[in-house]
Amino acid sequence: MATKGSRSKKVKRIFQQFDRNRDGGLNREEMAALVVAVNPRVKFSDEQIKAILDEVFRTYGEFIDGEKGLTYDGLLRTYDDGAGDVDIDFDAVVRRLWARPSSVPAVRVTVGDCCLWV
DSSP: OOOHHHHHHHHHHHHHHHOTTOSSSBOHHHHHHHHHHTOTTOOOOHHHHHHHHHHHHHHTGGGEEGGGEEOHHHHHHHHHTTSSOHHHHHIIIIIHHHHSOTTSOOOEEEETTEEEEO
16 A cells, blocks of 8 residues: 555656646546556446546546646545555556566557557
8 A cells, every 4th residue: 555645646647647738637538548547457338438537527526627627636536535546556557657678569548539558
């Protein structure tokens, strides 16, 4: 289990990894890419992704910054509320990017117009 300090740093790194346009928020496409990336064994339908995002954006509406989407504080709150495991998600997303040998090809995760190489 991460300490509070390292926990917030891990959430910050996850947030930065998916805030592809660097506007300080995770829009629906960026959030969808995060959901898919931290659940690599799940094959979500478009309807499932939409339902998950609708729930996140409704539940954490106070942390939605207009078109920018979910703020860092909002993502931190989702983890505080138990919506994910910071350590597992960090390992799945951030550490895996650094640990992948150059001989192993990256996997492209695409949701809508957003894609991420992991």
